[in-house]
Amino acid sequence: xxxxxxxxxxxxxxxxxxxxxxxxxxxxxxxxxxxxxxxxxxxxxxxxxxxxxxxxxxxxxxxxxxxxxxxxxxxxxxxxxxxxxxxxxxxxxxxxxxxxxxxxxxxxxxxxxxxxxxxxxxxxxxxxxxxxxxxxxxxxxxxxxxxxxxxxxxxxxxxxxxxxxxxxxxxxxxxxxxxxxxxxxxxxxxxxxxxxxxxxxxxxxxxxxxxxxxxxxxxxxxxxxxxxxxxxxxxxxxxxxxxxxxxxxxxxxxxxxxxxxxxxxxxxxxxxxxxxxxxxxxxxxxxxxxxxxxxxxxxxxxxxxxxxxxxxxxxxxxxxxxxxxxxxxxxxxxxxxxxxxxxxxxxxxxxxxxxxxxxxxxxxxxxxxxxxxxxxxxxxxxxxxxxxxxxxxxxxxxxxxxxxxxxxxxxxxxxxxxxxxxxxxxxxxxxxxxxxxxxxxxxxxxxxxxxxxxxxxxxxxxxxxxxxxxxxxxxxxxxxxxxxxxxxxxxxxxxxxxxxxxxxxxxxxxxxxxxxxxxxxxxxxxxxxxxxxxxxxxxxxxxxxxxxxxxxxxxxxxxxxxxxxxxxxxxxxxxxxxxxxxxxxxxxxxxxxxxxxxxxxxxxxxxxxxxxxxxxxxxxxxxxxxxxxxxxxxxxxxxxxxxxxxxxxxxxxxxxxxxxxxxxxxxxxxxxxxxxxxxxxx
Numbered sequence: 001x002x003x004x005x006x007x008x009x010x011x012x013x014x015x016x017x018x019x020x021x022x023x024x025x026x027x028x029x030x031x032x033x034x035x036x037x038x039x040x041x042x043x044x045x046x047x048x049x050x051x052x053x054x055x056x057x058x059x060x061x062x063x064x065x066x067x068x069x070x071x072x073x074x075x076x077x078x079x080x081x082x083x084x085x086x087x088x089x090x091x092x093x094x095x096x097x098x099x100x101x102x103x104x105x106x107x108x109x110x111x112x113x114x115x116x117x118x119x120x121x122x123x124x125x126x127x128x129x130x131x132x133x134x135x136x137x138x139x140x141x142x143x144x145x146x147x148x149x150x151x152x153x154x155x156x157x158x159x160x161x162x163x164x165x166x167x168x169x170x171x172x173x174x175x176x177x178x179x180x181x182x183x184x185x186x187x188x189x190x191x192x193x194x195x196x197x198x199x200x201x202x203x204x205x206x207x208x209x210x211x212x213x214x215x216x217x218x219x220x221x222x223x224x225x226x227x228x229x230x231x232x233x234x235x236x237x238x239x240x241x242x243x244x245x246x247x248x249x250x251x252x253x254x255x256x257x258x259x260x261x262x263x264x265x266x267x268x269x270x271x272x273x274x275x276x277x278x279x280x281x282x283x284x285x286x287x288x289x290x291x292x293x294x295x296x297x298x299x300x301x302x303x304x305x306x307x308x309x310x311x312x313x314x315x316x317x318x319x320x321x322x323x324x325x326x327x328x329x330x331x332x333x334x335x336x337x338x339x340x341x342x343x344x345x346x347x348x349x350x351x352x353x354x355x356x357x358x359x360x361x362x363x364x365x366x367x368x369x370x371x372x373x374x375x376x377x378x379x380x381x382x383x384x385x386x387x388x389x390x391x392x393x394x395x396x397x398x399x400x401x402x403x404x405x406x407x408x409x410x411x412x413x414x415x416x417x418x419x420x421x422x423x424x425x426x427x428x429x430x431x432x433x434x435x436x437x438x439x440x441x442x443x444x445x446x447x448x449x450x451x452x453x454x455x456x457x458x459x460x461x462x463x464x465x466x467x468x469x470x471x472x473x474x475x476x477x478x479x480x481x482x483x484x485x486x487x488x489x490x491x492x493x494x495x496x497x498x499x500x501x502x503x504x505x506x507x508x509x510x511x512x513x514x515x516x517x518x519x520x521x522x523x524x525x526x527x528x529x530x531x532x533x534x535x536x537x538x539x540x541x542x543x544x545x546x547x548x549x550x551x552x553x554x555x556x557x558x559x560x561x562x563x564x565x566x567x568x569x570x571x572x573x574x575x576x577x578x579x580x581x582x583x584x585x586x587x588x589x590x591x592x593x594x595x596x597x598x599x600x601x602x603x604x605x606x607x608x609x610x611x612x613x614x615x616x617x618x619x620x621x622x623x624x625x626x627x628x629x630x631x632x633x634x635x636x637x638x639x640x641x642x643x644x645x646x647x648x649x650x651x652x653x654x655x656x657x658x659x660x661x662x663x664x665x666x667x668x669x670x671x672x673x674x675x676x677x678x679x680x681x682x
Contacts, residue, residue, distance in 0.1 A: 020051065020052055021482075022294060023359065024295060027040070027058070027483060028483040028486075036477070040655070045355065050232070053236060063233060064238065066240055069242045070243045070244075071229065073267050075221060075222050075225045076262065080217065080265070087159075087163070088121060089156055089161040089164050090165050092127065092129060092167050100210065104206060118318030131145035133169065134177055140174065140176060164189065164194075166193070167212045171195070171197040171201070175197030192219045199215050203591065203592075211322045215261060223258035223261065227258075242254040244257035246267065247324075248263065248492060249270055249308065249326055252492075252493070253491075262323055266325055269301075271483060272301075273308045276288050285473070288303045288450050289450065293451075294453040295335045300331075301329070304442065310324050310553065312553065330432070334350075335371065336353040339370045339372070339406060339421040341406070347417075347420055349372060354369060354371050363398075364398055370402040373399075375399075375418035375419075376418075378625065379419065380626070381458060384396055403417055445468040447469060450474075452475055452481035452482070454478075455657070457659035457675075458660045461661065461679075465662075471679070475674050478657040479656025488601065491530070492596060492599075494594065495596070497521075497594075497595070499592060504588075508563050508564055526597035529597075536599070537595060537596065538555070541556055553594065555570065607672075608642070609641060609672060612644070617639075619633050619635045620633070621633060633646060633651070635650065636654070645666060648666065649661065650667065665679055
C-alpha cells in the first residue's frame with residue numbers, strides 16, 4: 001500500500017528507510033529532489049527480513065534503482081526480552097564470575113518485599129575464571145595464565161557455546177590481558193567473541209560486564225539476521241549500500257553493525273527521535289517530546305533545544321547497558337495491548353500484547369482478546385473502510401465481541417469499558433512522558449508533543465491534556481515517521497576512554513593532550529568508515545562532584561582550546577538544571593572522556609504541500625460512541641491543504657494512521673502538510 005506515488009525518473013537518486021515494528025513494517029522511499037513514497041506491511045516476527053522485503057516490494061520503484069537502504073530493527077531488543085539470544089559464556093578474572101549475579105543493591109521499587117534480581121544472560125555454569133590481575137592504575141599485577149585459559153577453552157568447546165564475552169577486572173585501565181585472552185580464544189574457537197575493553201572501556205565492573213555480555217548475547221543473532229537481510233534484498237535486485245540504525249542516533253555500515261550488535265538495541269525507536277529532531281529545526285519548535293505509539297509499546301523521548309537527550313545509564317529488561325543511547329522511555333501500552341482484570345478485579349492495560357499475530361480482534365486474523373485498538377474501533381475512531389489505506393478491512397463486530405466478556409464482568413456497557421481502556425492507556429503513556437521530562441528537570445507544559453506511529457495521533461491530545469501540554473504536532477506520514485527519520489541519520493561511532501581525574505589535579509594543557517591522544521587512537525577506524533567523506537568530531541566528558549555516585553555528560557566545545565574552568569562552569573549549570581542546585585566550592589572530578597566521530601548525511605527537505613486550488617475544506621460527519629459526542633467531523637488527510645483547519649471533535653484518516661482531534665482542540669495544516677493541534681483558550 002503506497003501512501004503517495006509519483007513517477008520516478010532515472011536521473012534522481014533514491015534512498016529507502018525501513019523500520020520494523022512489533023505489528024507493522026514501514027518503508028519510506030525518498031528522492032534527492034524531495035519526492036517521497038510510503039508503504040506499509042505486517043511484520044514477520046520469525047524473520048523480520050521477510051516482512052521488510054515484502055513491504056519494500058510494494059514501492060513503485062524497483063529496488064535495483066535504489067541507492068541505499070537504512071534499516072531500523074528490533075532483533076537485538078527482542079532477543080533480550082524473549083531470552084532467545086546466543087548460548088553465551090563469560091570469561092573473567094578469578095574470583096569475579098558472580099559479578100553478574102550480585103548486581104547492585106538498589107531496587108526500582110523499594111516497597112516490593114518480594115523483588116527478584118534479573119536473571120543474568122550467562123548461567124553460572126558458563127561463567128569461567130582465569131588467573132590474571134590488573135590494578136585500577138593500569139599496572140599489570142599478574143599476567144594472563146595462558147595454561148589456565150587453555151583449560152577454559154576446552155570447557156568452552158565441550159559446552160558448544162555460540163559466543164564468548166571477556167571481561168577482566170580493571171581492563172578499562174589497561175586492556176593488555178583482555179587482548180591476549182581474546183587473541184587466544186579467536187585462534188582456538190570459531191564463535192562470536194567480544195571483550196569489555198573494546199565494548200565498554202569504563203569503570204563500574206557490573207555495568208561494564210553487563211554491557212559486554214549483552215553484546216555477546218545478541219551478536220550472533222543480529223549478525224545472522226543482517227546476513228539474511230542483505231541476501232533477501234540482493235535477490236530482489238538491490239545492489240546499493242545498507243546501513244543499520246544505532247540507538248545513539250547514528251548509523252553504521254551493515255558490515256560493521258554485526259560486530260557492534262548491542263548498539264542496535266533501540267534501533268527502531270531512534271529513527272522516530274531523529275525525525276523529531278529534524279521537525280524541531282524545520283518548524284522552529286526547539287522543545288518537543290517524541291510520542292511514538294505502535295502496536296506493542298509506546299516510546300517517548302525529550303528533545304530540548306532541537307537536540308534529543310542522550311543517556312549512558314540505560315536498562316533493557318533490567319540489564320544495564322552503558323552504550324550512548326537516546327534517553328527513550330518505553331511503556332507497554334500500544335494498539336495491541338490487551339485489556340484484562342488483575343487479581344483484584346481492577347481493569348488494566350498490558351503488558352501483554354496481541355502483536356501482529358493474531359493481532360487485535362478487529363483485524364479479523366483470529367484474535368479474540370480485547371485490545372486498545374479494539375477499544376478505538378468500538379468507539380468509532382477507526383473507520384473500517386480506510387484502515388491501512390483500505391487494504392486491510394477491519395471487523396468492528398469482532399472488536400465488540402472481544403469486549404463483551406470483560407464488560408459483563410465489570411457490569412458496564414461495551415462502549416463504557418472501551419472508553420475506560422482508552423483512558424487507562426492514555427494515563428500510562430502520560431506517566432512515561434513525565435519520566436523523560438519532569439525527572440530530567442523539564443516542565444512538560446513547555447513542550448509540544450510530536451505524535452506518530454500508527455496509534456500515536458489517536459491518543460496524543462488526551463496524553464497532552466494529562467501532562468498539561470497545549471500543542472500537538474502530527475507529522476506527514478505519521479505511521480512511517482520513524483522510517484523517514486532513518487534517512488536523516490549520520491554515520492556515527494561513539495568511543496569512551498576512562499580518565500578518572502580531579503580537575504584540581506591537572507591543567508588545561510594536560511586535558512588538551514589527552515583529548516588529542518584519544519582522537520589519534522580512534523581516527524583510523526573513523527577514517528575507514530568515512531571513505532574520503534568529511535569527518536567531524538564531538539567531545540564530551542562524564543563529570544561529577546567528588547563523592548557522588550553518578551555523572552553528568554558535559555559537552556566540550558573546542559578540544560584544542562579546552563578549559564577546565566569552562567568545563568566546571570558547564571557542569572555546574574547542568575547540575576543546577578537537573579537537580580535544582582549546584583555546589584560551587586565542591587571538588588569536581590572527571591571519570592570518562594567521550595569522543596564521537598560522524599560523517600554528515602544531507603537529507604532532502606520534506607516537500608511543501610500543494611496549496612488548494614479552490615473550494616472549501618471537505619469535512620463530513622460520522623457517528624461516534626465517544627461519551628458526549630454522538631457524531632464527529634470526518635476528513636481524509638489527502639484532501640487537506642495548507643491553511644485548512646477546523647475544531648474538534650474530528651477524525652482525520654490516512655493510509656498510515658488516524659488522527660483524533662478532541663472537543664476543545666483545533667487543527668490547522670502547516671505549509672509542509674504537518675497537522676498542528678492546539679488546545680483552545682490555552
